[in-house]
Amino acid sequence: MTSRAEGDMESGEGVSNLRSSVFKDWCGQFLSCNPWMARYVYGLMFLAANLLAWAARDYGHGPLTELERFKGCHGAKYCFGTEGVLRVSLGCFTFFIIMFLSTMGTKKLHVARDLWHSGWWSIKIILLISLTAIPFLIPSSFILLYGEIAHFGAGVFLLIQLISVISFIIWLKDCCELDKYSEKCHIHVMLLAMTAYLVCIVGIILMYIWYVPEPSCLLNIFFITWTLVLLQLMTSVSLHPKVNGGFLTPGLMGLYIVFICWCAIRSEPAGDRCNRKAEASNHTDWLTIISFVIALLAMVIATFSTGIDSQCFQFRKNDSKSEDDVPYGYGFFHLVFATGAMYFAMLLIGWNTHHPMKKWTIDVGWTSTWVRVVNEWLAVCVYLWMLVAPMLWKCREFGGIP
Template sequence: METSTSSNPNERCTISKNSSWCSQFQNASNPWMARYVYALIFLAANLLAWAARDYGRGALREMERLEGCNGEKECLGGEGVLRVSLGCFVYFMIMFLSTAGTSKLNETRDSWHSGWWLVKLVLWAAMMIFPFLLPAPLIQIYGEIAHFGAGVFLLIQLISIISFITWLNDCCLSDKYAERCQIHVMLFATIAYVICLVGIILMYIWYAPQPSCLLNIFFITWSLVLLQLMTSVSLHPKVNGGILTPGLMGLYVVFLCWCAIRSEPAGDSCIRKEEPGNRTDWLSIISFIVAILAIVIATFSTGIDSNCFQFRKNDTPAEDDVPYGYGFFHFVFATGAMYFAMLLIGWNSHHVMRKWTIDVGWTSTWVRIVNEWLAVCVYLWMLVAPIIWKSRHADSTREIP
């Protein structure tokens, strides 16, 4: 192996091309491993936003000197979250614009996506600092735009989840695995429905203990109705979608309903939460950590699922094709930056959040409920759309003489 005694780092990397350290930052690395590095960067941004909201006032006194902070009050709390979110959004949008359309390995854009980590880490650090130099009105405008971006992220995540469920069902019902997976399908579907019913019963007990809890009773009961509706449509002879997909979708619907009710602010007798105060118990801390990790995992898993948005599927990709869509991956992370900002501020930049809390407030509640209803509508449309298109195609062929 060649070695170099030159003091120039760039020359040293050029001469010692086989060096793993130089190739880590200069050459293209494994795109599968690159996903995890971006996920860690995204996690770091989440933690910075949380720190700016909960502990920034005591640790970032130097922000008083920044012109855009107006005595630090507009750089911390909810606005601090928006500033960190803006930096993360700009970073991943830069990555999106610079990698969109990459189709082959070992080309320049592939090398940029999978390597050059030192440069990209410096870029990320700069993007974390830059938003704190901006005036407050620009941050408020970004906060309004972030509502839309977070909604786009939820829609992408929803389509990805439904696509995975339908793919799993099609795989189990295919000629190759139909006989082998028949018992497994019935078992998983039964377990899913049992969990759904148990979850609905527990929500009635925990969140609708009194007849006066009309809103929670409506949310829970309507979720049960939607579960029955999805099952009925899927089992219809013309649809013949099986029992597995509505069971799995039922889990998702019940989970969204539970998240919506849990997002309701404390103080109502229907929501059994501790009264607001300065004390934070270990359960709140664990719930917050799990929620942050769930955001990162959801963004990560959605970002690599670009195939569900491709209208033309390529069943036999070439060996030098990229393993996933780089542009789509970074776009999901960019919208995910807006999404975690909305969760940390309760979808309202003027809403004061308690420490170690996330996604709390009536706005958060209704966002979850609308997401639940939208999920059911998208799922039902995916069931009945092939029948509608088939009938229209049959009618059009009859009209042709």
Template sequence: MENGANSNTGNESCTILKDCSWFSQFRNASNPWMARYVYGLIFLVANLLAWAARDYARGALIEMERLEGCDGGRDCLGAEGVLRVSFGCFIFFITMFFSTAGTCKLKEPRDSWHSGWWTVKLVLWAVMAIFPFLLPSGLIQLYGEIAHFGAGVFLLIQLVSIISFITWLNDWCVSEKYADRCQIHVLLFATTAYVICLVGIILMYIWYAPQPSCLLNIFFITWTLVLLQLMTNVSLHPKVNGGILTPGLMGLYVVFLCWCAVRSEPDGENCVRKSDPTAKTDWLSIISFIVGILAIVIATFSTGIDSKCFQFKKDDTPPAEDDVPYGYGFFHLVFATGAMYFAMLLIGWNTNSHHVMRKWTIDVGWTSTWVRIVNEWLAVCVYLWMLVAPIIWKSRQANAT
């Protein structure tokens, strides 16, 4: 009876955990799919700590006075506090990058290190989060300058990942297997994308270019419309024959980047609708901030598992059962550069220790505006190159023969 009772108890425990084998795999460091969520949670906590250091660290000033690198707490608040938290997050993920890069098979020691040993790694992360607060201000400022480059690398990786996904989706829809079935869906999605793009451009004219004197915003928005038309024309050219879906989806992306750019313009601009700086933070600002933080985490998480988009030679060979499901090194590299990226967003790309950002704001400032605009233009250039590059290579091969 006792054995039966124990068996029933064990079954009930399995039911509660839903899958005992799944729990055992995760505990024993053989579930890399679940591990990525833990890393995403660590990254989210780092974002929240950086935000707290920027907006709500005044209450911790007495404790910070005890840390050598804080100079009485003055160098651990505001922009510099964000950089210190970001630096700790960067050190953790770059350490994980060097310790897991090149992992190919499951059950390797590096696979176990990536997917398990959570007690050790959480202690390691806590130590690395505290360590930057012991460093002098000069080193943190140097990291801030390097972080500009790292954040740019993150944006480039994200850009390639997005274009790769759009291209894959289009290839899947026009493949022989799904072409007939997806023809109406492709037309519907493309039409919807173009309608959203046009509505977004009209709304940007209304909200961010209400006066003829708003020349810069009028230029940004109009040029976005021109780029949308250019991508469509090139994609529909008979020699390219790229279809209408990819330029429509890319149009959504570039319109979104244009909106982010004009929205990032600082307070005091007549061409941007802003709330009264002396008024209390409204719910819209809080919601926008929360959505912005979540967007950073989700973008980093989704980009980190997309290492295949950077393979120069596509390998159609199906993966073996013991192959790792995604590139561990690339995953941690994306999170490391993402740590630099969220720092730049929280301080408006301005590493000046005296630079002050309003509470519940993110990615605000002229530097943020131009970063978004350049990212938009670069996205269009990369997309157009991906369309015309095969034609150029074929032409060169034909001339060579």
């Protein structure tokens, strides 16, 4: 009986090894099955979708008017561009949702779902092109409904990105506090924290100079001053004796919220007297084009970097990994890109399906401004919770005794 069981086990291992070798052979026929290289291919596909959506918005008015399905626009000047963006976004979203459903839960390399994620590129490119073309045959009412749903999907993307950024900052702090790095990193941590605070203060001063030309610019004064208050609040909580978080994490978080505040004010519509920088964007010049390209690439890079950071969303941390484990969560990776497809649509239409967007502009409008501001406040709330939560759990663990 024992020898028979051993023989069954050996035969099972032989079948498993045979399958693995077959999958490896198939990988060689379809470009590469390297999951790390696959990330860049998906990133390029996502960038291509972004560029196509931008082209549909700024230069697709002529070709899109030829489609009978667009009669619902009733000749509105900006309707075709907005719907073009949403249709491209819907195609990209559908592609990555299909990839999410077909790869989530993948644990091991050299299995069918790993092969599908890291190979078969010719089929997936054809699939993406087809899914991008199909929405152009869908009635406008359904596309506008997708545009409303995309607001929530884009919000989910911002939340995922926010948690990923905060987790990275806290991981960096914990890494520097390890015993083997503590002495070596102490000076570097202090220099980095001081630099972060200095850049924050300089950024706040510059925003006052650029965006508060008159005392009547109360909204901009509120945005900038409140950002300074939030920076002070994060620092005070981090330095509390029971938290003992140090200067590094609030300094880096300060950089993040100052950047979001700057993006929020930059999103104010052109022509506002309190936003002279926006007034300069009325004329398309090389600086406007460069700013647009940088913003587009930054959005793609943010989606790419967030997609591979599935560790911070795992409730159970598994430090022990075997060689045949997948290097990152495939399902999470595609889910981030799916919500990112909704996010880039919102940026290109200013978070408003009835909002006119000028050429070579991105994320402009009062809706965009308030989305950024709320994102900044939410970032501070999540960061403070991540600082205070361990202390609260410890108190509860010991029966409420601090």
